[in-house]
Amino acid sequence: MARRIRGLSDRAIAWIFVAPTIFLLLAVNIFPLIWTIRLSFTDFKANRNREVEWIGLQNYQRILTDSDIWITMQATAHFLFWTIFFQVLIGFTLAWLINRKFKGNDLWTTIIVLPMMLSPAVVGNFWTFLYQPQIGLFNYVVAFFSGVDPSSFEMIGSVKLAPWAIVIVDTWMWTPFVMLICLAGLRSIPDYIYEAAAIDRASKWRQFWTITIPMVLPFLMLAVLFRGIENFKMFDLVVQLTGGGPGSTTELTSINLKREAFEKWRTGYASAYAIILFVTVFGLASIYVKALNKVKER
Amino acid sequence: MRKFTTIAASTLSSAVLLGGASAWAEDLTLCWAAWDPANALVELSKEYEAQSGNTMHFEFVPWPNFADRMLNELNSGGKLCDLLIGDSQWIGGGAENGHYVKLNDFFDANSISMDDFAPATVYAYSTWPKGTPNYYALPAMGDANGWFYRKDWFERDDIKAAYKEATGQDLREPQSQKELLQIAQFFQGRDIDGQTRYGAAIFTERGSEGITMGATGALYAWGFKYENTPGEYDMAGAVNSPEAVEALEFYKEFYKTATPPGYTDSYMEQGLDAFKSGQVAMAMNWFAFFPGLYQDPDVGGDKIGFFVNPPQNVAASTLGGQGISVVSYSEHQDAALDYIKWFAQPDVQAKWWSLGGYSCHNSVLNDPGFKDSQPFAADFLEAMGGVQDFWQEPVYAELLLAMQKRLHDYVVADVGTAQEALDLLIEDWTETFEDEGKL
Incomplete structure (x- = not known):
């Protein structure tokens, strides 16, 4: 026996070590995915004891032609675009400022990253108080600068303002994450490049556009990828903040999917919905990663 | 020997019986x-x-x-x-x-x-x-869903006089849904004891069942029915009847003109908070909370009164x-x-x-x-x-969420008209019942 073990090839030993992980991956990722694909072609409802019928592409057809689903897709796209836009803009600016050497630099970094250390559910909850029209600090701050009555506008209750209310909170919470990644990028740029540029009499502005931005870009793109994937499946923060309302104004796809799957118990339909979302994220992320690799190669 | 056997059997059975209590616990x-x-x-x-x-x-x-x-x-x-x-x-x-x-x-x-x-x-x-x-x-x-109000405010001479002047009527427990709204609108934004007060706290919650439980209080009072013939699932003409449309428009008007600012997603707790903090003159909520409200040291006792959901076309309350x-x-x-x-x-x-x-x-x-x-x-x-009561079908959750969406879209988010909201609701429910093989 001992001789046999001694006689194992490197490949076999590698398999022995890797096998448990592969098995686990198959059990918790691949099998549920295949099972979900299978369910998506049925009318299965997890809360009903009835025969499951194979209905082909009916669930997919229903989802893709449902105007309510497209409204949630639009809400998700709005949320995704603006959160990423603001987080990149503010995150990079903060990173650039923090990267300057000044007194209290470390303290400010710690203060800035505090929001991302909080639980999204907690953040969602306390921002509902901040947005409260009668006692909310946010309304009073806006009122102080604009002169309007604090209770004259409702960030969460207004159809026009609610989509921006969730963008503001997500930006507040996750800008520090983008800032940290950008900071890592900025600090990875060797000083001698700037020194060489200075010798060549390149202006600060030119240094920024020809050295800083290109060298930070891969980091920035990575941050966008992370935030994009995270916000595409955003759930907890928005549920706590608006519950998807008013009406369905802030009902993002993940909230809508959860309602279909675990409140209405339309398991087959929800499986098809999940597959559509998975393919969308996977497809977009793949294209994006290819672009990211090209930027890195430059 | 027989005696011994009898004693032994008796002892054994007594032990079993005595131990029974703990064995069954x-x-x-x-x-x-x-x-x-x-x-x-x-x-x-x-x-x-x-x-x-x-x-x-x-x-x-x-x-x-x-x-x-x-x-x-x-x-x-x-x-x-x-x-x-x-x-x-x-x-x-x-x-x-x-x-x-x-x-x-x-x-x-x-x-x-x-x-x-x-x-x-x-x-x-x-x-x-x-x-x-x-x-x-x-x-x-x-x-059932009922109402409670600030009896002490209703009994104050200055407030009664102001109400009489504003409406030409006496301030009393409302006898109809429209009178309920009139009273709530009277209190909306009114200064009482140096504080701004509002009309009433109603249910507008989106996530679970809130707005449905609140709005049905008005719908039932106008004579809303789920089906024309019970058990037939024939909803057109019942769910979107002219009375139902009027009731839903009424609930929206109530929300827009007689509730505190920010009441876009409120249910039991928010309503109780609004009343206990002296924000509102009236509130709807379940009778289950009434004993606790009556005991409340700030707004209970002589300061609180209770009334049934007022009728409009019929007397009805949400179960x-x-x-x-x-x-x-x-x-x-x-x-x-x-x-x-x-x-x-x-x-x-x-x-x-x-x-x-x-x-x-x-x-x-x-x-x-x-x-x-x-x-x-x-x-x-x-x-x-x-x-x-709402549908009690096995697919009630699906039916309820559809109603939550359509009502919240119309009442709070200003999407479409009451007629459109109820027409869409029939479409949603029809699809659900078709899936269930009941239509």
Whole structure:
């Protein structure tokens, strides 16, 4: 026996070590995915004891032609675009400022990253108080600068303002994450490049556009990828903040999917919905990663 | 020898009998929502523990998560709950999906008669299919959506005079939905004792059942029906009738003109907070909260009054309340049934009412002193006489979420008209019933 073990090839030993992980991956990722694909072609409802019928592409057809689903897709796209836009803009600016050497630099970094250390559910909850029209600090701050009555506008209750209310909170919470990644990028740029540029009499502005931005870009793109994937499946923060309302104004796809799957118990339909979302994220992320690799190669 | 055998047998049987109490003692878990009546039930159940030797455990879930949590538990065949006080709308799913134990044989064997309970509560909380003598729960907690108001403000001369001047009418408990709105609009933004007050706190919550439970208070009062012919699922003309459209427009007007700012997603707790903090003159909420409100040191006692959901075309209230069921996945079904047997006793039901629970037992409700036993008792009886409930179908959750969406879209988010909202609701419900093979 001992001789046999001694006689194992490197490949076999590698398999022995890797096998448990592969098995686990198959059990918790691949099998549920295949099972979900299978369910998506049925009318299965997890809360009903009835025969499951194979209905082909009916669930997919229903989802893709449902105007309510497209409204949630639009809400998700709005949320995704603006959160990423603001987080990149503010995150990079903060990173650039923090990267300057000044007194209290470390303290400010710690203060800035505090929001991302909080639980999204907690953040969602306390921002509902901040947005409260009668006692909310946010309304009073806006009122102080604009002169309007604090209770004259409702960030969460207004159809026009609610989509921006969730963008503001997500930006507040996750800008520090983008800032940290950008900071890592900025600090990875060797000083001698700037020194060489200075010798060549390149202006600060030119240094920024020809050295800083290109060298930070891969980091920035990575941050966008992370935030994009995270916000595409955003759930907890928005549920706590608006519950998807008013009406369905802030009902993002993940909230809508959860309602279909675990409140209405339309398991087959929800499986098809999940597959559509998975393919969308996977497809977009793949294209994006290819672009990211090209930027890195430059 | 025979004597010895007899003594030995007697000793053995005595030992078995004496030890029986502890051998039978079981741990029972009762699941319900976390609210005032649940605390009363804990108190009440102490007597059961003393009598039976069983130990009661309680799993109380806050209302916004109650349905999610408990329906997940049932659908997954969970053994957490031996007894469940589930919402009335769950009875269809509980029965058809095999979550609840059918109680007919148990009732017969223990001489528990459904005739001893108020008919409306038996119909709503216990039977499936509706109205048939197939019982899956014992009526445990009667409830309906009612109203309460600041009686001290209503009785103040300056406010009464101002109301008379503004409307030409006397300020009183509203006798119709339109009078209710008129009073609420009168109080909206009014300065009382140096503070800005608002009309009323109503239900507008989007996530679970809030806005449906609130808006149906108006819809039922206008004569809303789910079907033209009960059991036929023929909804067109009933759900979107002119009366239903008018009622929904009324509810939207109420929300827009007579509620505090920011009341876009409020349900029981938010309504109670608004009233207790002196923000609003009136509020809708479940009768279950009325004992606690009456005891409130700031707004209770002489300062509070109660009234039934005012009629418009008909007298009607939205049904709340629950029956108590034995979960079929429980490993302690005998003990759970034993609890129900104890709970069904008239003296236990009387104590249940005295502790703040709403008994559905006729011996309590028909007691001559009942109406005067609490300031809201007469209103409760009146409300229970005209209660209407949401669909109780096994797919009730799907039906409810569709209504939540359509109502919130129209009332709070200003999407479309009342007619469009109700037309879309019929489309949603039709699709659901088609999927279920009922249409």
